[in-house]
Amino acid sequence: QVLRAEIGAAIQRTTPVLLEGEPGSGREFAARVIHFASPCGGAFLAVECAALSPDALELELFGCLTDAVPGAYSDRAGLVHQAQFGTLFLAEIQALPIEHQRSLLALVDRGEVVRVGATKPESVELRVMASTSVDLEREVRAGRFLPELHARLCAGLIRVPPLRERREDIVDWARAFAREHGARLGLDSLSPEVESLLVLHDWPQNLPELSDAILRALQACHGAHERTVRVEHLPAALRELSGARPRRGMLVPPPPPRATPDGTHVAQASQYSGAGPWLVGVPGRDAAAEVAISLREFEKLCLMCALARTKGDKLKAAKLLAVGKSTFYRKIAKHGL
Structure with missing residues (x-):
């Protein structure tokens, strides 16, 4: 719910966004959601900062003038030009060399970019999003990341949790x-x-x-x-x-409901009986407090699983959980679903 709220807030803004999380957690997907749900009409272009050499990355991002580099027989537009009025997504931005970070800072602060071989800046209008899988504050302290750029990006910080x-x-x-x-x-x-x-x-x-x-x-x-x-x-x-068996402290969703002869559905009894249905004890926690906390978490997870299985159909979800419509609506309101 926190992630969805942060993505929703980012959709309403045009400022830079930094998506922090483990590789594969869905950071670029979240960036695409923000881009395509926002009113901007430009393209979404992504680049993997760690996949290119510093020189190749500079050309890819900022473009160059004719003859500025060997083999450049005409002016070349960079991704910042191609993403005009859209979004430029920089994956693993911690791999961006410090000199390119300065160029990116100028882009974020003033909307200006200087092509390789040029002396005058060009004006561009686009949104910058980036992802990282490392602690950028540590990179700043080590002198590998510009504190000014870090501050601009962290104004729109979104943590994308891992699947677990x-x-x-x-x-x-x-x-x-x-x-x-x-x-x-x-x-x-x-x-x-x-x-x-x-x-x-x-x-x-x-x-x-x-x-x-x-x-x-x-x-x-x-x-x-x-x-x-x-x-x-x-x-x-x-x-x-x-x-x-689930590990201690892990909340496990219930098995699929089984059908009764009259066509209704009932939840199967837990095979992990204990403090509460489908709960596993957490060492060092008071039993009464454990039940109070875990039951609330369990109830919310059941509601979310039912809504997911019925593709958001609340009436079907209520029937799946064998609860009345008014009870179901009251519970989803309680959990903010």
């Missing part, structure tokens, strides 16, 4: 990857058991790892001539989780 810290998003991402990868295979369906299992994994490589797991599962499902991805189609590391 936003497990409520895992199913939505898994379904999106299933649609993307499954289009050419003619299938995109994940069983409820698979979706519940995916939430248990920590996904240390974040979205690329989840995407790869879904692709492999779809290929296994297609090879077995089946239409729905089941637990046996998942990579071995994920299949092993099906019989594993």
Whole structure:
């Protein structure tokens, strides 16, 4: 919810944005959301700062004049020119050399850029967004990053948590990857058991790892001539989780509801009984306090999972959880969903 609120606030502004988080956590995706939801009409252009040499990166970003460098037989526009009225996204900005940081600071502060080989600045109008996976304050203290540029970027700081810290998003991402990868295979369906299992994994490589797991599962499902991805189609590391107990302190979503003879759905009983349903004790915490805190977290996660499974349909989500409509609306209001 915090991430969504910060992205929503950034959409309303035109100032620089710094997206901080682990590689693969979805920082560029968040930047694209901000760009395409904002009123700007220009292009979204991205560059990986660590992928190019300093000289190549300078040409790529700022362009050059004819004969300014060997092989330049005409003026070349940089990404800052091509992103006019749009967004320039600099991935892993900590890899940007200090001299290029000064040029970027001039762009952010004054909207000016000087091409390689030129002496006069040109005016450009665009929004700068960047991502980093390191502590930029430490880079500033080490003299590797300009404090002025850091200050400009941090005015729009957004932390993108890793998947393990936003497990409520895992199913939505898994379904999106299933649609993307499954289009050419003619299938995109994940069983409820698979979706519940995916939430248990920590996904240390974040979205690329989840995407790869879904692709492999779809290929296994297609090879077995089946239409729905089941637990046996998942990579071995994920299949092993099906019989594993959750780690202490970890909140686990409930299993998919089972249908009763009259067609209604009820939640299955927890196999991890203890302080509360689907709760695992946290060492050193008072039992009563643990129940009060964990039950609230559990209730919110159940609501979010139900809304995700029903694609936001509140009536269906209420039925899925076997609660009345008024009770469901009261609870989602309580949790700000």
